[in-house]
Amino acid sequence: MTETPYGIPLADVIELEALVGAVPLAGTDGLARPVTAVNVMEVPDILGWVKRHELLITTGFPLLDSARRLDVPRMTALIRGLDEAGVAGFAIKLGRYVEKVPRAVLDVADELAFPVVQLGEHVAFDDVLKDAYEALNAFQSRVLQQIDALHSALTMIVLEGGNLDQIAAEVSRVLGIGVLFTSTDGREWAGAIGAAQGAALRDADFVDESGRVRVERIRGPRPLRDGEVRSLHVAASGTELARLVVVADAAPLRASDVYALERAATVAALLITRQQAVVAVEGKYRGDFLRDVLTDRAGSRQYVTEHAAGLGWDLERPVVVLVAELDPPTPGEPPVSSRSRRAIQDRFAAGWRQVVESRSRSIAVGDFSGEVVALLPVGADGDVEEVAEGTLAAVRGDSGGGRRPFSAGISRVVRDVADLPEAYGHARKAVEVGRRMKGTGSTTYFERLGVRRLLSQVTDPRELDAFVAEVLGALAEDTEQAADLRSTLQVLLDVNLNVAEAARLQHFHYNTMRYRVGKLEGMLGPFSSDPQVRLDVAVALQILSMNE
Structure with missing residues (x-):
């Protein structure tokens, strides 16, 4: 818990009867500083x-040098030290x-916004101490009563459910402020929170487009x-559960308000x-x-639908199964404990539920x-992307607040409860294949x-590896030269073997591309004229891209 002084602003203290005639000489921008005590300077080394x-008061005697003249450098250093x-x-x-x-x-003093005040000629220090502490005690008593009353009211709310x-x-x-949990x-x-306060935020x-409060931008009090x-x-x-966001758009919070808010957070x-x-x-x-x-x-199907209805779920409508998985840590990311991983997953799940x-x-x-x-419901128009992307955008927000990236897979539309297990498997497979193809943070339908959907159903990866090796031969090797030729081959297939267009896309001379086509056909067979060879090569390249 942060230190929260509940004192009287200095501007109010110098208005007390015992300080009549007090005049601010400098540092007036700091007159809102809270005063919780008064101290008298009797020795030169007062900083200790x-x-x-505290409000420090003095006659100035401890600031004189041996010749009974004001020691200006010492006084200047004192002001800096007090601030x-x-x-x-x-x-x-x-x-x-x-x-x-x-x-x-x-x-x-002006530079530091540190108030320096001239006391009246007839001010007595004992009267200053007496009046100041009376005012402070009365103020702090009122504040504590207000805070205790609020705390009691909040506790009763919890106890009464x-x-x-x-x-x-x-x-x-x-x-009198706006409050958000x-x-x-x-x-x-x-x-x-009022409409005006929400608009101010x-x-x-x-607030981002999804309605999420950008709490990562609110570190300490921010002007509003x-x-x-x-x-x-x-x-x-020691575990953070939530954030208490307070909006005081009419005036800054007082120290006592912050203390009350800390009690409310508890x-x-x-x-x-x-x-x-x-x-x-x-x-x-x-x-x-x-x-x-x-x-x-x-x-049975009947038990599933009836039990789901008892939980408030409607499974008797067209839905898509969406699976979302947190992405694994990046190579340079420090490892976390199992407890921290569980906490991250809990927050991720809570965000999805909300x-x-x-x-x-x-x-x-x-x-x-x-x-x-x-299980996201799909409307009569069957627009899966609108439903899925809208939900994913709301969960991701603008990636603020320390949230971790995740990948998602979406199944085909399911119109019968009996087809949900198959759709679940498809969504999980989409996450796996999509992450391999696109990297982390992917969304895959x-x-x-396409053909990757069929390839993903092959349970024995050795069979796929054997097919790649058989079709591509040396072109399947993990070398820079093989990767360069594979890139050229993929471009050729993408442009339907249009050599001129492939040369333009890869910034090659036309003759250079013709040479490369001849070299590739020498390694793979006549893929430019034989559709079956071309199909095998295209499938092998897709398998390689899935395994990268």
Whole structure:
């Protein structure tokens, strides 16, 4: 938890009766600094005795040199040291020991936005201490009462079975700010936020096109109109559970507000932990049932549809099976523990559930440990791409918030529950083949795999390797020369053996391309004139591309 001083702004402190006549001399941009205590400077080496957020007052006597003249370099160094120590301000009583504060000192104070205040001629230090501490005690008492009242109200919400929306509404009502609870990557879970505050977030580019709050851009307080936006961690046992995003567009948050929000985050962590325990049990039950359906172990068709309906799922409509898998770590990425991997997968699954269920709670979705599976309904027009791409875009957002890349495979449209296991296998195969063909972060439709769809059904990879070696011969070797010739061969096949077009695409002279065609035919056979040879060569190249 960050340090949260709940003190009185220095501008209000110098308005106390005991400080009548006090005038800011420099550093006025820092008059909002909170004051939590008052200290009197009695020794020259005061820096070792000051604390953060104190107001330091003095007659100036400790700043005199041996000739009883003001030591300007020492005073300048003192101002810099006090600012570095986090002191709220420096107040000096002029006249008896120091006639005026030198311009050089005031310039430094202005540069640092560190307030330097001239005390009135008749100010008594004991009266200053008495009035200041009375005001501080009264203020802190009110703040603590407000915070305790809010904490008690939030605790009752949790004990009475409330939810995050109710917590957000109560915090918003008490503090007069907009409140959002989001996932760790910024997906909204609950909130109480006005239309103007939401518009302010969007205008400041803190929300992406998918509606995700860009929490990665909100590190510490960020300016927003006349106030600020900030994000607080909601955590328990060292694990981050969510983010508490607060929007105070009318005025910056006070220190006491931040302290109250930290208390609210603690209560929210309690509620989320309880909800996660329930969701984990329900999710495992639902996931196990969906896994049984997709592996053809759930029982009769009637039992499957009736039990799915009991869970709120509609399986009696055209759907596509979508399988999403987190991509493996990159070679330079540091290894993570099994606990961290599980946490990453849990967040990934939670993101999918939130996006899918926000569209309709009748959509079946489950976490299968290493993958997430969703049965996305397809409309009467059968536009699979619109359904799948829209969902994938919502999950991916703009790749902010620390989310990891993933690959997805989409099956053909399924119109009968009995065909779901086969479609599930196709979607998984699409993920595997797509990742080999396109790399990480790929989206692959099983229907568009073409001949690769047939090749992916061959269970013995040795048979495929033997076919490649038989058809391509030396051209299948893992050498730079073989790869270069394979590239030329693929271009020739792509342009239907148009030698001139192939030469243009590869930036070769026409005669050079004719020479290469002759060399390739010497290695492979008459692929330019024999359709069967050409088909075998094309298939062999596809197998190689799948294995790269």
